[in-house]
Amino acid sequence: MSIQVSGGVDLGGSRVSKKKEPQQDRAFTETTVELEVDVDDERVALLDDGGGGVGGSGGGVGVGGSGGGGPRSRGKRLVSLDMLRGFVMVVMCMVDEQGDFDHVFWAFREHEWNGVGPADLVFPMFLFIVGNSVVLAFRNRSIYETKVWTSVLRRTLLLIVFGILLSLFSHKFNFHHFTILGVLQRIGIVYGAITLLYTLAPIFAQRLIVLGLVTLYAVCLYEFPVPNFEGVVHNQTVLEECGTGVITPYCNAASFFDRSIFGQNYMPQPVLNEGILSTLTAIATAYAGTEFGRLWSAVPKKSDGYWAEGKWKILVWVGSAIACILSSLLLQVWVPYNKPIWSLSFTLLTAGVGGLLLFLFYVIYDLPLTYIARKYLTIITTPLVWLGRNPLFFFLLMMVIDIVMMHLINVAGDSGQISLWTLVYERAFHSWISDPYIASSMVPFSHLLIYTLLCFFLHRKKWFLTL
DSSP states (O other): OEEEOSSSOBSSSOOOOEEEOOSTTTTTOSEEEGGGGOTTSOOOSSSOOSOSBSSOOSSSSSOBOTTSSSOOOOOOOOHHHHHHHHHHHHHHHHHHTOSOTTSOOGGGOOOSSBOOOGGGGHHHHHHHHHHHHHHHHTTTOOSOOHHHHHHHHHHHHHHHHHHHHHHHHHTTTOTTSSOSSOHHHHHHHHHHHHHHHHHHSOHHHHHHHHHHHHHHHHHHHHHSBOOOEEEEETTEEEEEOOOBTOOSSSSOHHHHHHHHHHOGGGSOSSOOTTOHHHHHHHHHHHHHHHHHHHHHHHSOOTTSSOGGGTHHHHHHHHHHHHHHHHHHHHHTTTSOOBTTTTOHHHHHHHHHHHHHHHHHHIIIIISOOOHHHHHHHHHHHHHHHHHHTSHHHHHHHHHHHHHIIIIIOEEEETTEEEEHHHHHHIIIIITTOOOHHHHHHHHHHHHHHHHHHHHHHHHHHTOEEEO
């Protein structure tokens, strides 16, 4: 891991240098780190697109300098993707940092089983951005450099290791009982899979492989004879008759495979959200990001000439996204939206929503609009850029605070021992806001203001936490 700063300072084994950007869009570029303006470099720091060279400069976990594999192709920072990433992180904060999870507005409540809402789309959007970023990272880069694959393998393993460490931290480093697979682990696995797929196979073969993974998922989920479930859940014995094609929280092939491989102590009841089988369709979501990334990189940006040159590609882009959403609406009649097992209808929905969100931020920043319109739109969305350029810092800070306050520190409350998180919520928010739903939502909103200010400070200092 490294913290990249301007002015040639090294804080983690990575060489950084200063580079002057063009004068336009100074609100986003100004004088910045060389590693941060390279649109063809690969830095996956919780789904970042630009940044450090794939080859690396050696030393530590930090990203590389100019010694990366192959010639370097310079370009401006892809701000619209930063905006999308920042927007997703705002929603993530509103979902994960509620003061009282029993009183949450619908938009910020995750479904435990069937159903979908904005909260359920947060994690899929991260994976969609992973697929999109891989296209940008390898657009003009040779895949025959050893350093390229060393860097890809390192980032994959680091994401998995950091995810396991966070899980152990939340379980007080009890090695006999923790969740072995989680968010960062899935990001690492999906990133590695998509990188291999995109770089080593032609487009037609990529699509066939993804179709094969989805088919394998469907066959396993609907044709595998799942044994009857018997287990202890919340100190109660649960018995449920299963079988072929039975899809319930306790009876489904996805959770059965995870229980058989990892054991019950290493997965929550009743289903592991980031389990093995659902990773197949999660890869399909990320690959949808790759496909839309191809379209996105082919359409004209605000400096690329006339609208007429790319309007047909834009129509294909938007039409494909809408087609995915409509297909998911039709399929969910028989295959309900389900995030825990990442159902086929859910996969199609995430692909379509990701495509439309990417188009929205393309319109805001990259579509050739008039100067006045672009000026006011970018001013409004500037905080999203601050958050989107330091996603790993944002995520790790949020997770550490959540784990410490929700799980590790208990204090005496009015009704006995409660978590520090609950105490702060009751004393600082619910004590003067009578509506529990509003009070609960004020907690993540206040945290978001603090995170935004911190990311603004880091942005001004040109400090970026990366893998």
